[in-house]
Amino acid sequence: MRQAGKADSPLPEHVEIVEVGPRDGLQSEPVFVPTARKVELINNLVAAGIRHFEATSFVSPRAVPQMRDAREVMDGVDRSTGAKFTALVPNMKGAERAMEAGVDALVLFMSASQSHNLKNVNCPRETSLERFGEICAFAQSASVPVQGAIATSFGCPFEGNVPVEDVVRIAKAYRDMGIRIISLGDTTGMATPPLVQERCRALREAVPEVELTLHFHNTRGVGLVCAYTGLMEGVTRFEASIGGLGGCPFVPRATGNIPTEDLVYMLHECGVETGIDLDKLVTTAEQAESLIGRTLPGQVMKAGPRLKTHPMDMVATANG
Amino acid sequence: MRQAGKADSPLPEHVEIVEVGPRDGLQSEPVFVPTARKVELINNLVAAGIRHFEATSFVSPRAVPQMRDAREVMDGVDRSTGAKFTALVPNMKGAERAMEAGVDALVLFMSASQSHNLKNVNCPRETSLERFGEICAFAQSASVPVQGAIATSFGCPFEGNVPVEDVVRIAKAYRDMGIRIISLGDTTGMATPPLVQERCRALREAVPEVELTLHFHNTRGVGLVCAYTGLMEGVTRFEASIGGLGGCPFVPRATGNIPTEDLVYMLHECGVETGIDLDKLVTTAEQAESLIGRTLPGQVMKAGPRLKTHPMDMVATANG
Numbered sequence: 001m002r003q004a005g006k007a008d009s010p011l012p013e014h015v016e017i018v019e020v021g022p023r024d025g026l027q028s029e030p031v032f033v034p035t036a037r038k039v040e041l042i043n044n045l046v047a048a049g050i051r052h053f054e055a056t057s058f059v060s061p062r063a064v065p066q067m068r069d070a071r072e073v074m075d076g077v078d079r080s081t082g083a084k085f086t087a088l089v090p091n092m093k094g095a096e097r098a099m100e101a102g103v104d105a106l107v108l109f110m111s112a113s114q115s116h117n118l119k120n121v122n123c124p125r126e127t128s129l130e131r132f133g134e135i136c137a138f139a140q141s142a143s144v145p146v147q148g149a150i151a152t153s154f155g156c157p158f159e160g161n162v163p164v165e166d167v168v169r170i171a172k173a174y175r176d177m178g179i180r181i182i183s184l185g186d187t188t189g190m191a192t193p194p195l196v197q198e199r200c201r202a203l204r205e206a207v208p209e210v211e212l213t214l215h216f217h218n219t220r221g222v223g224l225v226c227a228y229t230g231l232m233e234g235v236t237r238f239e240a241s242i243g244g245l246g247g248c249p250f251v252p253r254a255t256g257n258i259p260t261e262d263l264v265y266m267l268h269e270c271g272v273e274t275g276i277d278l279d280k281l282v283t284t285a286e287q288a289e290s291l292i293g294r295t296l297p298g299q300v301m302k303a304g305p306r307l308k309t310h311p312m313d314m315v316a317t318a319n320g
Numbered sequence: 321m322r323q324a325g326k327a328d329s330p331l332p333e334h335v336e337i338v339e340v341g342p343r344d345g346l347q348s349e350p351v352f353v354p355t356a357r358k359v360e361l362i363n364n365l366v367a368a369g370i371r372h373f374e375a376t377s378f379v380s381p382r383a384v385p386q387m388r389d390a391r392e393v394m395d396g397v398d399r400s401t402g403a404k405f406t407a408l409v410p411n412m413k414g415a416e417r418a419m420e421a422g423v424d425a426l427v428l429f430m431s432a433s434q435s436h437n438l439k440n441v442n443c444p445r446e447t448s449l450e451r452f453g454e455i456c457a458f459a460q461s462a463s464v465p466v467q468g469a470i471a472t473s474f475g476c477p478f479e480g481n482v483p484v485e486d487v488v489r490i491a492k493a494y495r496d497m498g499i500r501i502i503s504l505g506d507t508t509g510m511a512t513p514p515l516v517q518e519r520c521r522a523l524r525e526a527v528p529e530v531e532l533t534l535h536f537h538n539t540r541g542v543g544l545v546c547a548y549t550g551l552m553e554g555v556t557r558f559e560a561s562i563g564g565l566g567g568c569p570f571v572p573r574a575t576g577n578i579p580t581e582d583l584v585y586m587l588h589e590c591g592v593e594t595g596i597d598l599d600k601l602v603t604t605a606e607q608a609e610s611l612i613g614r615t616l617p618g619q620v621m622k623a624g625p626r627l628k629t630h631p632m633d634m635v636a637t638a639n640g
Contacts, residue, residue, distance in 0.1 A: 115632060118632075119632055155626065155627075156629075157629060157630045158629055158630060158631075158632050159629065160627045160629050161627070189623060190626050192586070192589035192590065192626070193548065193586075193589070193590055194589065194590060194591065218619065219619060219623045220582070220585060220619050220620050220623050220626060221544060221579065221582035221585070221586070221618070221619035221620060222544055222582070222585070222586050222589075224541060224542055224544070224545050225544050225545050225548050225586060228513065228545050228548065228549075229548075248623065250630050251622060251623050251624070253615075253622040254619065254622045254623040255619065259541065262540070262541035262542070265540060265541070265542070266512070266513075266541070266542050266545060269512035269513070269514065269542075270512065270513055270514060271514065295573075298541070299538065299539060299540050299541035299574065299575065300540050300541060302571060302573040302574045303509060303539045303540050303568065303571050303574040304571070306475065306510050306512070306540065307475075307480045307481065309476075309477060309478055309479065309480050310477045310478060310570050311478075312435060312438075312439055312478050
């Protein structure tokens with residue numbers, strides 16, 4: 001367990017950021033954000049240089065009212081830059097709606113743990129995989145790519161630890177359906193550096209043809225440490241949420257997704273390129289905060305960039 | 321710059337945690353915490369297994385009213401376990417008072433950047449070093465150990481970047497005075513993984529006989545990433561503040577010290593021992609929060625330990 005990162009090898013030169021705030025973030029926020037504001041948020045992030053979005057989900061409007069405008073959001077997003085917009089789909093009906101709306105890829109999702117899958121999508125894992133086979137065949141016949149998300153990949157709020165074998169088994173099933181981008185979701189913030197190392201290495205071994213995406217929550221403060229660990233493992237695709245939009249469904253005071261601007265700050269400071277303008281990202285995080293009407297957990301949006309200096313007559317300090 | 325950690329070598333087996341909440345934390349809080357409550361906080365942390373404290377500072381009560389009860393705090397702390405209590409001293413008078421109060425070591429402090437030293441202690445760096453020589457000689461004649469802190473070791477809020485050579489120069493001066501424990505302070509949260517690597521390596525080379533201590537702030541979200549980086553560099557002594565007590569003197573909304581319980585959580589999850597009971601630490605963080613009357617930034621105190629599971633009928637979730 002006490003194992004540091006992977007050698008003195010260089011970190012990746014470039015990392016892709018997938019912004020999940022419009023979906024994973026807003027879905028957990030109690031206020032309904034008007035469609036025009038969601039679209040504005042996304043398009044400001046496009047202008048900041050983000051090129052990958054989990055834009056919305058095509059789920060039942062009764063089950064997830066916050067996402068009831070999925071089609072209208074897709075109609076409004078700025079596609080002039082070639083930015084890619086995916087959407088979560090829970091079933092064939094959602095897949096059809098998403099494809100009609102012109103998404104760039106469908107995202108299927110299930111949980112690594114049986115209890116969470118039962119709770120979240122109301123069926124056992126095996127049933128999820130059966131349904132996904134049909135959806136993949138349908139999407140592929142229309143040349144729409146499919147991605148796969150695995151929730152509770154680092155632990156389950158009901159069961160505790162999740163065996164790495166369960167994550168690998170689902171990843172292999174996704175791979176066998178033709179899926180080539182798989183996201184490991186840290187649904188309730190249970191990832192740790194050793195678990196990140198273990199799971200990255202196991203998946204690289206088991207499904208080497210797959211591009212791995214890591215999705216961390218900061219629920220226990222180590223979200224960016226896990227991202228840094230993934231970076232050392234050579235992962236080049238990370239999901240994050242602007243300002244840290246979204247919370248934890250289990251603990252009212254806890255935080256959820258890692259803030260996109262904090263992740264980008266860390267990457268840039270480590271010499272890793274993202275193609276993103278951090279200042280514009282911070283401005284958009286501030287917009288997200290006023291949209292939601294509560295203080296968001298992002299830190300860089302409060303403190304400003306690293307080299308923002310202060311006048312010497314500003315305040316008295318008296319400490320070491 | 322894009323360089324990952326130091327080889328696939330094991331992390332340290334054991335790390336010493338230095339609790340700085342009673343001094344660095346409380347000093348930045350606007351409310352005066354009654355002496356009895358400070359002592360209770362410290363003694364609860366002793367009971368949780370913490371064995372190193374920056375307990376107070378012997379400074380002018382006018383300049384830092386929060387620390388006006390330095391002697392009374394030292395009189396009240398539980399010394400039955402052998403826990404060590406240090407205090408910051410700015411000058412000879414402070415050193416005399418601290419030694420009369422029976423501290424286990426004095427902590428001298430100055431800044432790596434000239435502007436911050438001028439602002440913080442009202443004299444240039446050279447003057448600080450001259451005064452320290454006298455204090456060290458005096459303390460050593462009484463067999464009281466002296467430690468040295470270097471503020472703004474990773475950046476200065478007035479000057480921006482701080483050359484590593486300035487940190488090394490002060491560390492060598494400390495070493496030449498007989499100091500064997502040196503703390504690098506990330507005063508306003510400007511440390512990054514590459515800077516941590518660079519400074520750890522430079523100091524190990526320049527002052528190999530010194531035990532390095534790292535003190536990070538989470539002002540830009542990467543405090544624990546910097547601690548993890550230091551751990552990979554072989555550092556075995558870290559300062560932190562219970563609950564994340566203390567703020568940033570420059571940015572009202574920004575956070576300060578990394579929370580002790582979040583650091584300990586990360587270390588334990590990485591298989592690094594601390595000798596500390598995390599559950600007791602979390603309980604004490606909650607006490608600190610009610611003492612201060614504002615929400616503290618600690619995450620583990622809100623979310624609970626990693627394997628705290630939830631009943632399946634608790635809430636509806638509908639996301640991936």
